[in-house]
Amino acid sequence: MAERGGIFSAFRNIFRFAIWALAGVLAAALWFNWQAGEDVVLAPDVELPVIEAEPEAEPETVVEAAEDAVEEVSEPVAEVVEEITEEVDEAVAEGAEAVEAVQETVAEAAETVEETVAAVEEGVVEAVEDAVPSDPTTISIPGTDTSFTLINAFRRDNGSIEVTTEQLTGGTGATLWLVTCAPLSVGEIATGPSAGELGARTEDPVMTEIPLSDPRAMIAGTACGVMR
Numbered sequence: 001m002a003e004r005g006g007i008f009s010a011f012r013n014i015f016r017f018a019i020w021a022l023a024g025v026l027a028a029a030l031w032f033n034w035q036a037g038e039d040v041v042l043a044p045d046v047e048l049p050v051i052e053a054e055p056e057a058e059p060e061t062v063v064e065a066a067e068d069a070v071e072e073v074s075e076p077v078a079e080v081v082e083e084i085t086e087e088v089d090e091a092v093a094e095g096a097e098a099v100e101a102v103q104e105t106v107a108e109a110a111e112t113v114e115e116t117v118a119a120v121e122e123g124v125v126e127a128v129e130d131a132v133p134s135d136p137t138t139i140s141i142p143g144t145d146t147s148f149t150l151i152n153a154f155r156r157d158n159g160s161i162e163v164t165t166e167q168l169t170g171g172t173g174a175t176l177w178l179v180t181c182a183p184l185s186v187g188e189i190a191t192g193p194s195a196g197e198l199g200a201r202t203e204d205p206v207m208t209e210i211p212l213s214d215p216r217a218m219i220a221g222t223a224c225g226v227m228r
Contacts, residue, residue, distance in 0.1 A: 139165065139222050141215045146170030151195045153223050163223040166195045174198060177216075178205050181224040185209040186216050 139148040146169060153163040159180070166174040176189040176198055187205030192198035210217050 138168070139218050141170075141218055144170060144215070146215070148219060150219075150222060150226070153226055155227050161223045161227050162189065163219065163226075164195050164198075165219055176201070177219060177223070178207065179220045179223045180207065181220070183209050184212075184217060184220050184224075186220050 137150050139150060141147065146167070148165040148167050151164040151166055151174070153161055155161050161179045161181070162176060163179055164174065164176045173191060173193055174195040174197075175191050178187045178189050179185070185207045187207040188202070189205055190198040190201045210220065
């Protein structure tokens, strides 16, 4: 293609030079005619140069050559694309399997933790409830002469329990407790001479985690058992 373009360019240049040469001859003839006052006629036997261009290649040949070139390039390109696609598919499949394995491991670990927490909570509440007398409204502290009456109890939105007790024996007074069941802990919201005469409330009392041997564990265990 480059060689044929060069031939065409040379022909075009020759044709331009011929045109300019003829224009120069015509201009000179007009000049002499004007100087001599006579008409100057170009000799009829002057022949213009004939430029014969090399015929272009047949369109079918060009199309066939182009198709052959495309086919030669397409085959190796297709092979490379196929190899890259297979490698990418394998990498994606391996990544998906790894992600799935991690998700399964996390799900199993979360399930194990939830089961463990539930078992611990259930064990603590059951251990406290075993020491609570059959009458849930009366709370007796083992080994002492102290007992309480559970007046009321309700659960907050966060799961903690407000429970009001009034002492029957071993002392006097009433207390509004805040209880959590796991871990077992208590805090004093308000106190007073009776359940109807409690003092100012503390909405967020200091919570103390208590062992089962603590007398307050009987109150907390009873509240957790009632509100289950």
